[in-house]
Amino acid sequence: MSGKEILRIEDVKVSFSKRSNLFSRGGKGVVKAVDGISLSMDSREIYGIVGESGSGKTTLGRAVIGLIPICSGEITVFDTKISAGSRRRDRLYRTKVQMIFQDPDSSLNPNMNVGRLLAEPILINRLRPKKLLQERLEELLDMDGCV
Ligand SMILES: Nc1ncnc2c1ncn2[C@@H]1O[C@H](COP(=O)(O)OP(=O)(O)O)[C@@H](O)[C@H]1O
Numbered sequence: 001m002s003g004k005e006i007l008r009i010e011d012v013k014v015s016f017s018k019r020s021n022l023f024s025r026g027g028k029g030v031v032k033a034v035d036g037i038s039l040s041m042d043s044r045e046i047y048g049i050v051g052e053s054g055s056g057k058t059t060l061g062r063a064v065i066g067l068i069p070i071c072s073g074e075i076t077v078f079d080t081k082i083s084a085g086s087r088r089r090d091r092l093y094r095t096k097v098q099m100i101f102q103d104p105d106s107s108l109n110p111n112m113n114v115g116r117l118l119a120e121p122i123l124i125n126r127l128r129p130k131k132l133l134q135e136r137l138e139e140l141l142d143m144d145g146c147v
């Protein structure tokens, strides 16, 4: 049984100008970090991208979440189309498409308690009016068996 298509990547290319590092001054030319990738993923799928270091996995992920622009091709996430020259993704997009970082310990601010950590994205993305926030926090904590 297949679900609804939620991500389509069509012939996407991302290039960077060569950057300098400790050993080189960068110089002319471009790095073709992602060079013509296409894939389609539906809502019931988990997609793994495997490749050697430097093969463009992170760059592709950053392009999908709108952190870096693409040079050509098209990415469709839900109903949003991203092409070369698209403007930055808006707030609504960021509530639907997000990165889960590899190290959960460094993703959470140790100065905040669980309530504040959960409240922050709800407030920033205006997902609930402030007066209904407590209700939503309790729902979320309840889902996780915390209250
Ligand atoms: N912001 C950037 N500026 C210049 N080059 C970059 C940048 N980000 C990535 N690259 C280069 O793009 C290529 C792909 O990198 P990356 O997507 O991080 O690969 P992976 O995640 O598969 O290890 C590498 O050659 C890397 O040095």
Ligand SMILES: [Mg+2]
Pocket (backbone or CB within 6 Å): 057, 058, 059
């Ligand atoms: Mg990477």
